[in-house]
Amino acid sequence: MPEPNDLVADLAVVGHLVTSDAQYPRGEVRVRDGRIIAVLDVPSDAPAEQRVDVGEAYVMPGVIDPHVHCLSYAGEGIEAGTRSAAAGGVTTILEMPFDQEGPIWSVSAFNDKLARVRREAHVDVAVYATVEPGGNGISQIAGLAEAGAACFKVSTYHTDPNRFPRTPDDELIEVFAEIAKTGRRLCVHAENDEIVRAKVAELHASGELDPRLHCAARPPVTETAAVANVLELGRDTGVKLHFCHISTPRAVDLVQWHRSGGAPATVEVCPHYLTLTAEDMVRRGAWLKCNPPLRDAEHVDGLWERFRAGQIDAIASDHAPWPKHYKDRKNIFDNASGGPGVETLLPVTASEALHTRKIDPCELVRTTATKVAKAFGLAGRKGDLKPGLDGDLVVLDPHREWIVDGAELHSNAGWSPFDGMRVRGKVLLTVSRGEVIWDGSHLHSEAGRGEFLAADC
Ligand SMILES: [Zn+2]
Secondary structure (H helix, E strand, O other), X not given: OOOHHHHOEEEEEEEEEEOOOOEEEEEEEEEEOOEEEEEEOOOOOOOEEEEEEEEEEEEEEOEXXXXXXXXXXXXXXXXXXXXXXXXOOEEEEXXXXXXXXXXXXXXXXXXXXXXXXXXXXOOEEEEEEEOOOOOOHHHHHHHHHHHOOOEEEEEOOOOEOOOEOOOOHHHHHHHHHHHHHHOOEEEEEOOOHHHHHHHHHHHHHOOOOOOOHHHHOOOHHHHHHHHHHHHHHHOOOOOEEEXXXXXXXXXXXXXXXXXXXXXXXXXXXXXXXXXXXXXXXXXXXXXXXXXXXXXXXXXXXXXXHHHHOOOOOEEOOOEOOOOHHXXXXXXXXXXXXXXXXXXXXXXXXXXXXXXXXXXXXXXXXXXXXXXHHHHOOOOOOOOOOOOOOEOOEEEEEEEEEEEOOHHHOOOOOOOOOOOOOEEEEEEEEEEEOOEEEEOOOOEOOOOOOOOEEXXXX
């Protein structure tokens, strides 16, 4: 038992603690100078400047969202994206490099982005870089890692010629070897370019308006074939691969198979692949258009089986805050892909995980925080309720019901893929480095309080 003086805290939160490996139905977390100083299995009467008792609500480590696009549409920005994160219990984001103003693939672009993070962020932000295809990019990799890039991302699919181009296989293998030297993780958008391109051209030209054609244009094999290819290409390079927004159980199995052979690969899934299906597109159309697309119920069930088995390393929102007018075209193929999600990540996932799928709350914590921190070199500061780590907490009432309304969320997008969904689980409090930044209805945070996080790997 620590001496009472060692427990003097700026903030004490009493509630149902859920850590990566334990639950304390009536425990207490104490934070001083921004860091956790104690995790207690019973409440203490040691002094604390501020003491919050949340009753039976869950007190968990702040969520780490490894996949956020604050600047793919400039009308969002780091400010609105991280405001939305704070209101959703997300205390760390990893910010993507595919910005409307141009990709982050040079040290100068990276440094401009860091300045922006330091001016605008409400929560802590680690920053991705990407690699310019065509040969020039490889020479930038070491400098970008040195400048603080937490990880890199490339795509096997040609999403956008300027913002998000494809890296061909011959270059990928060189990129892998160069990134392996930095120790950083390389995240991959894995879809087979040739098959998708041909199918999109064919189905778009048909003139048919069924929104499910988007799913038909990108069948599961386009993901699994790309994942298998990338795993094989990376195999002897030593690169630490991470597969973004995986939508098929088979892709998770492929990663597992390589992992069992020693490959340091990790995999993320998204709340939409865990809760929605292609059939939902009949009703919701382009609001649910995303890449890869929504799948069928069997895929959703398969992802949950693997979640339960501990095979998923991260839940990512893939927050893409397009304005409404990017989603209002009649033909599904003429609409933007993706949607806002950083604020709904935890409640939507927790609602399905805890109530419908009966997932162990500790596994939810591991998948929303602990394993994510480990995968991205942030475990020295983030990812669990443990003394010495940053005082990043989220309080979730797992029983409070609400209906998602994108107009009430804090992104500038003003809509949500989950609009109208009844969710059980509400974020009552978000604490970042010991500061209450969200109290369940109001933000208590200023732009610029968030810190830039360098990876520790
Ligand atoms: Zn994305």
